[in-house]
Amino acid sequence: LTAGPLAGRHVLVTSGPTHEPIDPVRYIANRSSGAQGTALARALAALGASVTFITGPAAAKRPEGVRVVEVETARQMLDAVTAALPADAAVFAAAVADWRMASERPSKMKKTADGALPVLEFAENPDILATVSKLTEGRPRLVVGFAAETDDVTAHATAKRARKGCDWILANDVRPETGIMGGTENAVTLITAEGAETWPRMAKDMVARRLAQRIAEELA
Numbered sequence: 001l002t003a004g005p006l007a008g009r010h011v012l013v014t015s016g017p018t019h020e021p022i023d024p025v026r027y028i029a030n031r032s033s034g035a036q037g038t039a040l041a042r043a044l045a046a047l048g049a050s051v052t053f054i055t056g057p058a059a060a061k062r063p064e065g066v067r068v069v070e071v072e073t074a075r076q077m078l079d080a081v082t083a084a085l086p087a088d089a090a091v092f093a094a095a096v097a098d099w100r101m102a103s104e105r106p107s108k109m110k111k112t113a114d115g116a117l118p119v120l121e122f123a124e125n126p127d128i129l130a131t132v133s134k135l136t137e138g139r140p141r142l143v144v145g146f147a148a149e150t151d152d153v154t155a156h157a158t159a160k161r162a163r164k165g166c167d168w169i170l171a172n173d174v175r176p177e178t179g180i181m182g183g184t185e186n187a188v189t190l191i192t193a194e195g196a197e198t199w200p201r202m203a204k205d206m207v208a209r210r211l212a213q214r215i216a217e218e219l220a
């Protein structure tokens with residue numbers, strides 16, 4: 001039996017990028033390393049939570065002591081999240097691709113003799129955070145989103161919290177000069193119904209521990 005303030009609680013964490021296939025050998029991706037989501041899964045497990053960690057194809061080493069579900073696309077991630085419910089809390093740290101191909105090509109795209117360029121047609125991916133936040137049945141008690149912003153961090157993140165319908169948003173300043181994207185440190189502002197709280201810049205591991213602690217207090 002696990003001890004700790006989150007013992008008996010199920011917490012779901014999404015992490016990493018998604019890959020959206022273009023054809024059997026190509027895909028669209030992003031630079032998410034999965035570092036913050038992985039650190040969070042570890043921190044939640046350390047507080048005794050039963051964690052379902054749903055990850056796209058991320059570079060980060062998978063956390064131990066949690067249930068790991070590997071997915072590739074945004075739609076697979078949504079399916080995995082839905083299948084993992086119910087949960088007491090859900091944290092959406094994944095960098096989900098906003099778009100996928102409108103139709104997937106069954107065979108590899110080829111260059112043509114006349115040099116005609118391919119035109120890729122996109123379709124919008126489901127917003128997993130918004131979908132779960134707006135569930136009328138089986139919504140986790142606490143739904144937390146992330147927001148990567150480059151300007152007016154608090155204002156944009158506050159608007160995002162309202163738009164998505166989640167309880168908390170952890171906003172981070174990803175202006176290139178901060179070195180946060182792909183780095184080991186994070187500078188975040190926690191947006192709740194009560195307002196905005198800026199945390200000092202600290203290691204992503206520390207951000208994870210502090211957030212896990214806050215989640216434990218909220219679910220207590």
Ligand code: C5P
Pocket residue numbers: 014074092093094095096097098125126127128129130144145146147148
């Ligand atoms: O809208 P934006 O992508 O900036 O929102 C970021 C938050 O929404 C993150 O918590 C991310 O995991 C989540 N998200 C999602 N599904 C999407 C897009 C974003 O869960 N399709």
